[in-house]
Amino acid sequence: xxxxEAITKSxxxxxxxxxxxxxxxxxxxxxxxxxxxxxxxxxLRLMIGLTTPDTGAVSFEGALVTPDSAPMLRRxxxxxxxxxxxxxxxxxxxxxxxxxxxxxxxxxxxxxxLADLAALTAFPIDxxxxxxxxxxxxxRQRVSLMRALMLDPDVxxxxxxxxxxxxxxxYELQDELREIFRTLGKTVxxxxxxxxxxxxFGDDIVLLRDGVIVQRGDIRSLVNxxxxxxxxxxxHAQRSVADVLAETRS
Amino acid sequence: MKAFAIxxxxxxxxxxxxAAEIRVGSKKFTESVILGEAVSHLIRDAGxxxxxxxxxxxxxxxxxxxxxGEIDVYAEYTGTLSQEILAGxxxxxxxxxxxxxxxxxxxxxxxxxxxNTYAIGMNEDRAERLGIRTISDLASHPDLRFGFGNEFxxxxxxxxxxxxxxxLPQKNVRGLDHDLAYRGLxxxxxxxxxxxxxxxxxxxxxxxxxxxxxxxxPVYQAVLIWRAGLDPEIVAAFRRLxxxxxxxxxxxxxxRVKLDKVSESEVAAAFARTSLGVNAIAVDxxxxxxxxxxxxxxxxxxxxxxxxxxxxxxPLGVLAARRENIGxxxxxxxxxxxxxxxxxxFVFMIPLLGIGGPPAMVALFLYSLLPIIRNTxxxxxxxxxxxxxxxxxxxxxxxxxxxxxxxxxxxxxILAGIKTSAVINxxxxxxxxxxGAGGYGQPILTGIRLDDVALILEGAIPAAILAxxxxxxxxxxxxxxxAKGLRLKPAA
Numbered sequence: 001x002x003x004x005e006a007i008t009k010s011x012x013x014x015x016x017x018x019x020x021x022x023x024x025x026x027x028x029x030x031x032x033x034x035x036x037x038x039x040x041x042x043x044l045r046l047m048i049g050l051t052t053p054d055t056g057a058v059s060f061e062g063a064l065v066t067p068d069s070a071p072m073l074r075r076x077x078x079x080x081x082x083x084x085x086x087x088x089x090x091x092x093x094x095x096x097x098x099x100x101x102x103x104x105x106x107x108x109x110x111x112x113x114l115a116d117l118a119a120l121t122a123f124p125i126d127x128x129x130x131x132x133x134x135x136x137x138x139x140r141q142r143v144s145l146m147r148a149l150m151l152d153p154d155v156x157x158x159x160x161x162x163x164x165x166x167x168x169x170x171y172e173l174q175d176e177l178r179e180i181f182r183t184l185g186k187t188v189x190x191x192x193x194x195x196x197x198x199x200x201f202g203d204d205i206v207l208l209r210d211g212v213i214v215q216r217g218d219i220r221s222l223v224n225x226x227x228x229x230x231x232x233x234x235x236h237a238q239r240s241v242a243d244v245l246a247e248t249r250s
Numbered sequence: 251m252k253a254f255a256i257x258x259x260x261x262x263x264x265x266x267x268x269a270a271e272i273r274v275g276s277k278k279f280t281e282s283v284i285l286g287e288a289v290s291h292l293i294r295d296a297g298x299x300x301x302x303x304x305x306x307x308x309x310x311x312x313x314x315x316x317x318x319g320e321i322d323v324y325a326e327y328t329g330t331l332s333q334e335i336l337a338g339x340x341x342x343x344x345x346x347x348x349x350x351x352x353x354x355x356x357x358x359x360x361x362x363x364x365x366n367t368y369a370i371g372m373n374e375d376r377a378e379r380l381g382i383r384t385i386s387d388l389a390s391h392p393d394l395r396f397g398f399g400n401e402f403x404x405x406x407x408x409x410x411x412x413x414x415x416x417x418l419p420q421k422n423v424r425g426l427d428h429d430l431a432y433r434g435l436x437x438x439x440x441x442x443x444x445x446x447x448x449x450x451x452x453x454x455x456x457x458x459x460x461x462x463x464x465x466x467x468p469v470y471q472a473v474l475i476w477r478a479g480l481d482p483e484i485v486a487a488f489r490r491l492x493x494x495x496x497x498x499x500x501x502x503x504x505x506r507v508k509l510d511k512v513s514e515s516e517v518a519a520a521f522a523r524t525s526l527g528v529n530a531i532a533v534d535x536x537x538x539x540x541x542x543x544x545x546x547x548x549x550x551x552x553x554x555x556x557x558x559x560x561x562x563x564x565p566l567g568v569l570a571a572r573r574e575n576i577g578x579x580x581x582x583x584x585x586x587x588x589x590x591x592x593x594x595x596f597v598f599m600i601p602l603l604g605i606g607g608p609p610a611m612v613a614l615f616l617y618s619l620l621p622i623i624r625n626t627x628x629x630x631x632x633x634x635x636x637x638x639x640x641x642x643x644x645x646x647x648x649x650x651x652x653x654x655x656x657x658x659x660x661x662x663x664i665l666a667g668i669k670t671s672a673v674i675n676x677x678x679x680x681x682x683x684x685x686g687a688g689g690y691g692q693p694i695l696t697g698i699r700l701d702d703v704a705l706i707l708e709g710a711i712p713a714a715i716l717a718x719x720x721x722x723x724x725x726x727x728x729x730x731x732x733a734k735g736l737r738l739k740p741a742a
Contacts, residue, residue, distance in 0.1 A: 048643055074645035085640030089658045089733035098654060099644045131735035147644070 001026045001155055001187045002047050007056035009042060017042045017211040018056070026154075029181060029188040031202030033195065035234070039211040040191045044159050047189065048077055061154065075099070078148025082160040084140040086132040086147075092139075093128040096146040103151075117146040120180060138169045145180075155187040162197070174200055195219075195235055207231060271299045272484055275312050275321035278305040278684075278695060279428065280507050280514065281366065281448060281500060285325035287518035289474065289488045291530035295522070296487030304514075305695055306605055306686035308401055309334060315605045315686070316356060322477050323488065327366060329470035331358075333407040344471075355478045359489055361471040364448060364497040368402065368467045370412075371445040371457040373435060384463040385416050388442070392419040397440040399428035407468055408444070415466045429699050448497055450505030472500075494525055508700060537708070540693070545712060547688035551607065551679045552716075555614035556672055563619045563671075564664070567626020568652065577627060584620040592617060592678050596685050610679070610687035617678055618671040625667025629660025662732045669724040676717040680709065690716070 001024045008018030017039040024030050032040040045051040046058050049070030058065040060073050086095050097110040118125055123142040132140055141161060148156060162170045178201055181188050192198055198205050199219035207215045207222065215227040226232035272293050276286030283304055290300035303321055306312060313335050315321045332341045341347045348358045370385055380391060388394060402408040403425040431443040432451045445452055474488060506517045516532040523530055570577030595616065599609030633656055641655040683691030690709040697706030
């Protein structure tokens, strides 16, 4: 689906990403993970062409992603970001249907598609005519997901889609989101900093540090065969409730 | 858009003058307006159609307008012609002035009779106490405060050369409106001013005229000047004024207008009836007709200049937001235009576009640009990056992003800019009267000249109401244009 070859990207003279070679297989669920500033979001933005690499090339389904080709290629990609990025002046329906409307879909066709997507994402039908300001954080992310799925893209790119939600809603949405991915069977690339979430979603986890790939594999290989001490430390850096209980007992 | 088109058509109609129409001009002081009215009465008496474009401005504005054919005839003074308009030619006789004007396609008539020269006036009691009788006497009182008309401050025969000629040491010299100077003298805010020898106020305020003992001031004989090639019958009609008005008669007429509050048209008509046996009838507009005309003129100025400014500034604001380096240049240029004093901006337009509506509209247009450009720029650049990128990530091309996402989000800020421009425009348009564009500034100017508060209010109040209405209209537009989603308080 995506091939990134010898990519480097620097901001203000500081190398943010690279050199990186990465191939994303069609139908896979890939998670990009690493500490803040490791370049995982930049990598995702390179794929959709919101950022152009200094050296190297990104291709999507055999087509080079460039500033000229990106607008057309993006119609085959869905993109969801942390705070949803919803347009405050449009209702949920207007947000999700904006691109389809621009492409000349009839309102009927848009509404039919939205009904399907609302069922898929468990979004209440009567909420479609509310504005983003009138929706909860979880509902806003569902609208953002509907917007990304509207044109039935080949791939879904998600940048910390659940990062801004409180833990209970996040937990519920993780379940739902994985169910949606399974139903759709689409290629998914997700960015997160949460190793638990990464293992929950991804059969293919790419761990980054300082802009380069440290280790790639499933969660089991990361836990059982860490490539270096950093991987081991990162995998175990999050405290579970069990850990906390054990610590207070001693 | 439709209203805009109608306004343009209306403007085009007012711009094309009828061939048989004689346009009489006058400067923005009473004597000139009375003479303009008298000329108009005589043209009408001879069967011509006279339009009096009153109080268009000062000497340069009138003479330029005559050269450009925007007016056909007005009353001028020989001293002004030789010392100011044709100053470089050093003309020392009326015959030489007449010849120099003829080269420019302008005819000068014979003198109307009176000599309205400059003089220096002081409060009689104060002059007596200080023992000042001649201009030379002023030299030994360096602390005296002078207030001179703005024209007098700058002209060749005015203050600069008067000071040199008499060696006057005074440092406290202010330029101000001639009509306000009388009140300044009365209030003892200053000690001496320039007066015209036919000013009615000289006797009213009891001023002492200081003798010009070194013969500095040239002779200012009133004459009519007109464009060559006017209908001879019409020319013969207004030339009946020649030799008929002496200083006393002119001073009395000035007094009738300025002190007795009789209209210039009525005073000129009375003169034509009694001195020339012409059956002249004063043409005074009723207050309502006048208000209607000023409203129409003012609305035309504002509507056209503001619509053009919106049409021009909005794309510039978008460009500024899209291209940061060009944007800084655009904002800098618009900023510089805004720093030009509005009065100066109006006057700059005269050599380019003449007098009347069009130059005023261009000046107002330039003045209305900055708030719209700046707010469009600010509204667009303030959109959060995540929203901007979401639109980009959808695959919308730049034009569609602008139309569907960015402009709607910036609408409130942009409208606020337009509202600011509209209010500034309505206020600044009152200055259009200085260059003959009419509008609510006209009664304000006339009111200042005649010391008539009611007349000032006749311009000031409607201008204030119009500004409030403009604000109201754009607030209503804001409710209609700004999306409901932007007016909601975000959910907790």
